[in-house]
Amino acid sequence: MNRSSKVLCDKEDRIFACLAHPPNEDGSWDVVHKGFQAAGERMFTSLGPRKDEKERRGEFESITWGLSIGQGQKVCGHMLDVSAYNQELLDTFLLDPNVRRVISTCNSMFRYYFPKLFGDYVDVLHYYHKLTGDPGDWVPPLYEGIWAAASYNNPPNVMTFEHVDQANKANGICPIFSFGDFNAKTGGHLVLRQLKLVIEFPPGCFIFIPSATLIHGNIRIGKNEERGSFTMFTAGGLFRWVAYGGQTEKEMKERDGKRWYKDEEPKRAQAWVESMSQFSTVSSLHTDRVYCNGRKEY
Numbered sequence: 001m002n003r004s005s006k007v008l009c010d011k012e013d014r015i016f017a018c019l020a021h022p023p024n025e026d027g028s029w030d031v032v033h034k035g036f037q038a039a040g041e042r043m044f045t046s047l048g049p050r051k052d053e054k055e056r057r058g059e060f061e062s063i064t065w066g067l068s069i070g071q072g073q074k075v076c077g078h079m080l081d082v083s084a085y086n087q088e089l090l091d092t093f094l095l096d097p098n099v100r101r102v103i104s105t106c107n108s109m110f111r112y113y114f115p116k117l118f119g120d121y122v123d124v125l126h127y128y129h130k131l132t133g134d135p136g137d138w139v140p141p142l143y144e145g146i147w148a149a150a151s152y153n154n155p156p157n158v159m160t161f162e163h164v165d166q167a168n169k170a171n172g173i174c175p176i177f178s179f180g181d182f183n184a185k186t187g188g189h190l191v192l193r194q195l196k197l198v199i200e201f202p203p204g205c206f207i208f209i210p211s212a213t214l215i216h217g218n219i220r221i222g223k224n225e226e227r228g229s230f231t232m233f234t235a236g237g238l239f240r241w242v243a244y245g246g247q248t249e250k251e252m253k254e255r256d257g258k259r260w261y262k263d264e265e266p267k268r269a270q271a272w273v274e275s276m277s278q279f280s281t282v283s284s285l286h287t288d289r290v291y292c293n294g295r296k297e298y
């Protein structure tokens with residue numbers, strides 16, 4: 001990958017993925033990258049016991065936190081298997097200035113290349129807050145981050161098997177931040193099998209992909225190298241829970257079956273059209289940015 005960012009487009013010119021270099025005109029990104037890694041190491045080495053310490057997507061350790069629904073939870077809320085002790089460490093990590101800069105850079109890049117989807121993600125957190133009646137000083141799970149949840153995948157050897165994240169929003173976009181110290185010419189590449197692409201993914205860079213639909217995985221790094229990754233995502237279930245007024249599909253059918261079959265169920269057949277319309281094309285990107293920048297901010 002050279003120093004310019006690149007987008008991947010479908011045959012109708014819709015942008016569905018982005019390989020993004022961070023802003024580094026003043027050379028400060030190296031400090032941010034290393035600072036992020038140091039904050040991650042401090043957090044991870046202090047963590048208390050947790051469920052699923054071994055990541056199912058590869059042979060490395062990770063921690064996942066934020067909002068979810070399902071997995072035994074009756075209402076949408078913070079993942080139940082994150083202890084208060086670990087949550088405090090995660091909050092400290094999120095408030096580190098270098099971590100904040102990585103997350104806010106993700107926000108900016110996402111807004112730049114996916115302005116319409118950016119609005120969906122901002123809205124879902126706002127309406128989640130309204131529906132749950134959390135106090136006014138509620139802060140989103142990732143503070144500035146507009147996604148509802150995150151996974152920190154601990155170095156030194158983060159190599160994911162090929163997979164899709166099927167619980168994420170179907171047309172959603174997840175940022176992946178790669179960090180560590182490795183030769184990106186010889187390892188750590190992102191593999192997108194359906195597209196027949198193997199992409200250099202240097203430490204300190206971002207890739208944004210529709211992780212629910214695009215099969216993705218990584219190439220292993222060298223023996224004495226280290227690589228970690230940080231990803232953010234929002235579950236499709238959270239979008240549905242908010243769209244149904246703070247209930248699941250099952251609950252809505254039970255409580256208000258008439259409304260479900262009259263208003264919601266008929267939308268299903270055309271949902272993919274609406275989903276695809278949330279992607280900008282190269283030619284509509286500027287107009288979409290202008291339009292979406294004028295939208296209400298919460």
Ligand SMILES: [Fe+2]
Pocket residue numbers: 163164165211216
């Ligand atoms: Fe993934």
